[in-house]
Amino acid sequence: MELNELIRGRRSVHVFEDREVDPQLVSDLLDTAVWAPNHRMTQPWRFIVAAGEGRRKIADACRAMNERWERDPAKKQETGQKYYRKIMSNPLIVTVVMKENPYLQVREEDYAATATVIHNFSLLAWEQGIGMVWETYEWLHEDVFREAVGIRPGERAVGNLHVGYPKAIPKAELRIPAAQLITWL
Ligand SMILES: Cc1cc2nc3c(=O)[nH]c(=O)nc-3n(C[C@H](O)[C@H](O)[C@H](O)COP(=O)(O)O)c2cc1C
Known part of the structure; x- marks a missing residue:
């Protein structure tokens, strides 16, 4: 696939x-993705990958948090279960973790730099027919999530990447043409 086509055709996939x-x-x-520009070559990232049974750690944490946040006591279990299932519907999850430099x-x-790796x-992944959001x-x-996946003090999660073969590909949200955004000096 041409790079142009790859960039324009990629979509965030949810299902x-x-x-x-x-x-x-x-x-x-990921081993190719880390060939990203990185000032000072700090390479601040690491990746926690959850597949198969490994996803349960994230799903359990998600259920516990959503049960806690649900205000209606009668709905706590149902809400927790809903979010548990949502997490488990993702075939693989990559938690992208970054060291938090004090400066x-x-x-x-x-x-x-971590965003460019993502x-x-x-x-x-898109080139391989795999989608993600x-x-x-x-x-x-x-803390519940951090402890579940082992994010250490001095690190932050930059995102969870939900990864899998797309069941549905959303329609593109059109971009403002760059020509309208350029100021020529
Ligand atoms: C930093 C960042 C955070 C995002 N967080 C979410 C999110 O929490 N939930 C979600 O559904 N999409 C999230 N997205 C995906 C965007 O919503 C998506 O890229 C945007 O709607 C454009 O769609 P496209 O990626 O299919 O072109 C995020 C994207 C970026 C760059």
Whole structure:
């Protein structure tokens, strides 16, 4: 696939086929994705991959948090179960973790570099017929989730990538043409 076609055609995918994604392929794609620009070569990232039974750790944490947040006592169990199932419907989840540098400028550079790794991965996966969505739900930073997947002090989760073979590909949300956004000096 041409790069142009790959960039324009990739979509964030939310619904996946009930089909395993080869963990070795994910590891290989991440190994290419980390060839991202990275000022100071801090390489601040690491990846926690949950597939198969491994997903239960995230799903259990998600259920516990949603049960806690549900205000109606009669609905707690049902709400928790709903979110548990939502997590388990993703064939594979990559939690992208970044070391939090104490200096703001380095931290910002590191976040930007980590975002490029994520997008590299997204494009490489798309080329293989695999979709993903970068999720930044608020509970990424909750202790329950951090403990469930082993995020250490001084690290932050940049996102959970829900990965799988697409069941449905959403329609593209059109972009403002860059020609309208350029100021020529
Ligand atoms: C930093 C970042 C965070 C995102 N967080 C979420 C999220 O929490 N939930 C979600 O459904 N999509 C999330 N997305 C995906 C965007 O909603 C999606 O990229 C956008 O709607 C454009 O669609 P496309 O990726 O199919 O072109 C996120 C994307 C980025 C770059």
